[in-house]
Every structure is written in structure tokens, then in C-alpha cells.
Amino acid sequence: MGNHVYKDIIEQKKLLRHKLREKRNKFVSALPPSILNIAFTNVPRPLLQICQDKMDRKSPIAAFYAPMGSEADPLKLAQFLSQQDIQIALPRIFNKEAGLMNFHLLNPNDLFSNLEIGPFGAAEPHKDAPICSPDIIFTPLIGFNRLGARLGQGGGFYDRAFAALPQCVKIGIGWSIQEESKIPIDIHDISLDYILTEREYIEI
Numbered sequence: 001m002g003n004h005v006y007k008d009i010i011e012q013k014k015l016l017r018h019k020l021r022e023k024r025n026k027f028v029s030a031l032p033p034s035i036l037n038i039a040f041t042n043v044p045r046p047l048l049q050i051c052q053d054k055m056d057r058k059s060p061i062a063a064f065y066a067p068m069g070s071e072a073d074p075l076k077l078a079q080f081l082s083q084q085d086i087q088i089a090l091p092r093i094f095n096k097e098a099g100l101m102n103f104h105l106l107n108p109n110d111l112f113s114n115l116e117i118g119p120f121g122a123a124e125p126h127k128d129a130p131i132c133s134p135d136i137i138f139t140p141l142i143g144f145n146r147l148g149a150r151l152g153q154g155g156g157f158y159d160r161a162f163a164a165l166p167q168c169v170k171i172g173i174g175w176s177i178q179e180e181s182k183i184p185i186d187i188h189d190i191s192l193d194y195i196l197t198e199r200e201y202i203e204i
């Protein structure tokens with residue numbers, strides 16, 4: 001990839017991030033609380049099957065994220081799955097400049113408390129919580145398309161985590177209005193396997 005082409009992709013991503021963040025904020029702030037409360041509460045049967053398929057060896061680990069702003073909230077799914085013999089983890093940034101994070105195991109009771117605020121404002125587990133390698137990663141996103149391309153916050157945190165965990169199942173969670181047919185991708189971008197929105201479950 002020529003250097004100018006690469007720079008062009010970075011610029012396109014920036015513009016699209018800006019547009020889709022605004023769109024997401026508007027969409028979520030216009031949602032009635034009754035709808036907001038039930039969004040992302042039902043685990044689609046195929047998703048439960050994926051978790052169960054991972055259960056043959058040990059209790060599988062699923063990583064979630066503590067939502068910020070208008071991001072889709074995956075923590076009700078986390079609570080539900082923690083009752084199905086699935087272990088729960090959250091990311092913790094350990095090198096902000098290098099775009100690196102670890103996943104730490106959490107007691108499900110600590111999902112909403114006993115966390116600390118990380119460098120980008122998201123709640124994170126404490127440093128002494130055990131580091132783990134998740135089998136399934138629920139991933140925040142700013143944009144997605146039906147080919148599984150993902151636009152994130154621009155730190156490359158999830159792409160590096162995916163590269164380090166080639167066996168993990170990658171599930172994007174976002175609002176339906178974050179779908180964008182053309183998502184610019186560069187050589188480091190790793191596609192999602194599934195996408196969950198408030199309306200549908202997409203298998204790539």
C-alpha cells in the first residue's frame with residue numbers, strides 16, 4: 001500500500017468517525033427510556049450456541065466493555081451469560097501510547113462497582129484482577145458493515161487484541177444506525193465474525 005493511500009484511509013476513517021459518533025449520539029438521545037432499557041437484553045439463540053460450543057473444554061471467558069456515552073451497553077448480556085457458567089472479563093489499558101490493553105477476569109458482582117476509570121474514561125478492572133485470554137470478545141464500535149468491517153475509536157486497541165488472540169470469536173455490538181456500507185479498512189483491520197444490533201443478529 002503506497003504511503004499516500006494509507007494516509008488517505010486514515011483521513012477517511014477520521015471523517016467517518018466524526019459523522020457516525022454524531023449520528024449515534026442523536027439516535028440514542030432520541031430513544032425513549034423504555035426502548036433504551038430493553039435494548040441488548042436478549043441473547044439470540046445462535047449466540048448462546050457459540051458460547052456453549054466453547055464450553056466443551058472449560059468454562060469459557062467472554063470479554064465485554066464498560067460503555068461510554070451513546071455506545072451500546074453490553075453489560076446486561078454479560079450478567080445473563082455469567083449465570084450460564086461463562087466467565088466475564090473487561091479490558092484494561094496498560095500502554096496508552098502503544099495501543100495495548102489486557103483483559104482481566106471479573107467477579108460478575110464487580111461488573112457495576114469496584115472498577116476504576118481508565119485513561120480514556122471507561123471503567124476498568126483493577127490491576128490486580130487476573131489477566132486472561134478471552135474465547136469471545138464483545139467489541140464496541142463506531143461503525144460496521146455486513147462484511148464484518150469495523151470502525152473503532154482509532155487507537156487500534158481491539159485490532160491488536162484480535163491479532164494476539166487469533167482463536168477468539170469477535171462479536172461487534174452497536175446500534176443499527178451505525179451500519180455504513182463502505183467502511184475504509186487498512187492492513188491491520190481484522191473483521192468481526194458476528195454483529196449484534198438492537199434489531200438483528202448478523203452472521204458474517
Ligand SMILES: Nc1nc2c(c(=O)[nH]1)N(C=O)[C@@H](CNc1ccc(C(=O)N[C@@H](CCC(=O)O)C(=O)O)cc1)CN2
Nearest residue numbers: 065066067068071091120122140152153154155157158
Ligand atoms: N467502552 C469502551 N471501552 C473501551 C474502548 C471503547 O471503544 N469503548 N476501547 C476501544 O478501543 C478502548 C479504549 N480506546 C479508546 C481509544 C481512543 C479513544 C479516543 O480517541 N477518544 C477521543 C474522543 C472521541 C470523541 O471525540 O468523542 C479522544 O480521547 O480524543 C477513546 C477510547 C478500551 N476500552
Ligand SMILES: Nc1ncnc2c1ncn2[C@@H]1O[C@H](COP(=O)(O)OP(=O)(O)OP(=O)(O)O)[C@@H](O)[C@H]1O
Nearest residue numbers: 013151152153154155156157158159160163186188
Ligand atoms: N496489529 C497491529 N499492529 C500494528 N499497528 C496496528 C495494529 N492494529 C492497528 N494498528 C494501527 O493502529 C492505528 C489505529 O487503528 P484503527 O484506526 O484501525 O483503530 P480502531 O480499530 O478504530 O480503534 P480501536 O480498536 O481502539 O477501537 C492505525 O494506525 C493502525 O494501523
